[in-house]
Amino acid sequence: MAGGKLTPRQKMINLMYLVFIAMLAMNMSKEVLSAFGLMNEKFETSNESASKSNEQSLAALDLKAKESKGEFINAAVTAHKVSDASKKFYSFIETLKIENLKGTESEDGKLPYEAMDKADNLDHSWFTGDGYTKRGNEVMSAIESYKSEMKSALSDSKYSVILKQVNDAFNTADVKNKEGVSVKFLDYHFKGFPQIASLAKLSAWQSDIKKIETDVINSALGKAAVDESSYSKFEAIVVLEKNAYFAGEQVSGKVVLGKYDPNAKFEGFVGPGKLVNGQAVISTTAGGIGEQTLAGSFNFKENGKPINLPFKGTYVVVPRPNQAIISADKMNVVYRGVPNPISVSVPGIASNKVNASAPGMTKVGDGKFMLKPQSGAEVKISVTATMPDGKPMSSAQVFRIKGLPAPxxxxxxxxxxxxxxxxxxxxxxxxxxxxxxxxxxxxxxxxxxxxxxxxxxxxxxxxxxxxxxxxxxxxxxxxxxxxxxxxxxxxxxxxxxxxxxxxxxxxx
Incomplete structure (x- = not known):
């Protein structure tokens, strides 16, 4: 379009064409604007949930600091410093969101995302020429102030990973654009962006703040310490000396909590045994042949409230040997041309835990199979089973294949x-x-x-x-x-x- 001699009219047409292309490039589709709006909704919902969760965790940490003292006191001090800095910066960003929404009216409680394609509010408030306005500098100052306060609160080396998250999330250094040109931080992220995109970006900043606050409370022996010290988080584990017993044999073992504490005070124990130094010692007689169950519960109080923690375990009782198993090795025969019923069992293992396979074999029930021999003179039947302790076992038997007798x-x-x-x-x-x-x-x-x-x-x-x-x-x-x-x-x-x-x- 720029080559050769052009008439004034042609030059005007070309100029209008270039302006039209520029306008198309700047005109973001309604679908994209709506997507930013939905993204902002997700951020705001998540931020509200995180705020409530962090408040509850901080209150629990304060209670632990009051009751247990020691390391909980220092943990609470750190968490409160971070909470104060987070609230201050979070609130400041909220004022920026209000500033960004100036002149935009909600429709039935929802913002008109598809109409929020202008960048006037923040562009006029934050930027002047190639620099920042007074308001733009205030934004940069608030970011640096938040980072400084977080650095002071997280001076302990165990928070170094979280402090790096802070610096990475709010790194205000100039950014190189796709042409390789350095652009100021706010310019790169906000200048010329649609109003709804800027709103979503500010909500994302608030989301980063809440996540960092959550990580600090957890790392400061906050939520993690509260959860781990709660009896309701313990797991009851059945530990038997062995998992398979002969009928009438004495069953011995114990039921313990996942975090054993010899000083634990229980209100009572229900099950086949008795409490001894914070653990239940099992003493019972093995039941009938097959899988048996040990069940009961630990009962205690926490914060004045009764808590019941049930447990359940299993063991397998196998019969005592009272006769020999005799088999004629040469009679391991199956017939070709007819379905051969095959029964498979493994002593001490439930039939539904036993499986068999061979060419032409199908399962018809627990431990029951039907075999239609294929070609060849022999067929190998492979058996797999799951033992009571969860370990696999396998076995195999070779059968001769015979043809049908002559009628x-x-x-x-x-x-x-x-x-x-x-x-x-x-x-x-x-x-x-x-x-x-x-x-x-x-x-x-x-x-x-x-x-x-x-x-x-x-x-x-x-x-x-x-x-x-x-x-x-x-x-x-x-x-x-x-x-x-x-x-x-x-x-x-x-x-x-x-x-x-x-x-x-x-x-x-």
Whole structure:
């Protein structure tokens, strides 16, 4: 736009364009202004809460200083110095916020954030040319005064970290802007900023003041000392000599507070034991097998008020061994093609704390699993459990994988493979999985029958049809009738790996 010879009209248009761009750059969006407003609300709410909390902590510290004296007195003196300096500076900043809001009216108790985009109030009050006005210098002086008072109050080296927070939060040195030019502290943070942004910044200063005040009270054995010395902050801990006991065995141990004090004065103790020098000594008899509970409470008074502090602990009772566990190592077998029920338990550990895994294994209940073996000749079942003391344990067992036994054809469902022709005519042909303990139901759908001297007859279903009975009627004593090509469906197994073996019937 600046190159070449331009007419006066073109120069005017270019100038107006530059002014328009500048105005856009200065015009902050309503969303950003609202965001600053919401940020300010958060700061002010937090500051109110911190003020109340600090007042309560300081009052508690004063009470401790009065009752316990000693180090609490010095802690209270330091905390009050910091509190006075904080209140003074906090109040001064509040006057700056009022000055910043001059001419701005609330709408239904809420500031019009989207309209607070001007910087006139603080710009006219604090700045003149490249320097500060009288009011601007007062602001700088108030900051330095606060830092000086805090330095005096926090002279002890144990507050060095907090003192650094003060100096970092209110460092008034010149600041380099993004162009690398040094800018005065107030210029950098406030000059030309929208009214709502400046308000949020001042509230953030107040938030820094309250946080520093809180840190001082805590570090001065204030809130931390009050909390730690309160009985209500103690934790009751059950400490047993061991976590697992045999039935009838004497259970011994103690219940103590997290911060043991032999001089503690208790009103009473409820539980399986008695108080001895500020601790409860446990004495009871182990209950039934499984997880047992020890429970009770410490009772005492604090500041004249009764306090009840309950405790609860557990231990595990395991049975005394009264028989040996015998297992046939070679019989660790599971069958492919059928769901194998597996029970897993670990002595002394509840079943819901025991888990097992293997290819094809699923959990069906506490300590109960179903295994459908995959490929291979062996499967390894891994067991993990959580012991009563929280420590893990693991174990593993290898099982052989066997195929399903071959189904065997039967006439009449028995092993009697001979008899009169009349019996054979009314018998049903079945197929069974011999020496197989899994529940399997069988439905024979077809078979072949061969009577000597007669053609082979294919029968549908499991009973003899008219053609088969006619052929049987022609059989002679001593003839061997052959039942073959038996087809059947099986329920309870995934597959039948082998064909159904044939069977015979001798005519008598």
């Amino acid at each position: 065997t054809g039967k006439v009449g469902g028995t092993d009697k493979n001979k008899g009169p022709k009349s019996n054979l005519e009314v018998c049903s042909v079945t197929a069974v999985m011999e020496d197989f303990d899994f529940p399997v139901s069988v439905n024979v759908t077809q078979f072949n029958i061969k009577v000597p001297g007669q053609p082979t007859i294919v029968v549908s279903g499991s009973k003899m049809d008219s053609r088969a009975r006619a052929a049987i009627a022609k059989a002679s004593r001593g003839d061997i009738v052959i039942i073959s090509e038996i087809k059947a469906s099986f329920q309870g197994i995934d597959q039948v790996a082998k064909r159904v073996s044939p069977c015979t019937y001798e005519i008598q």
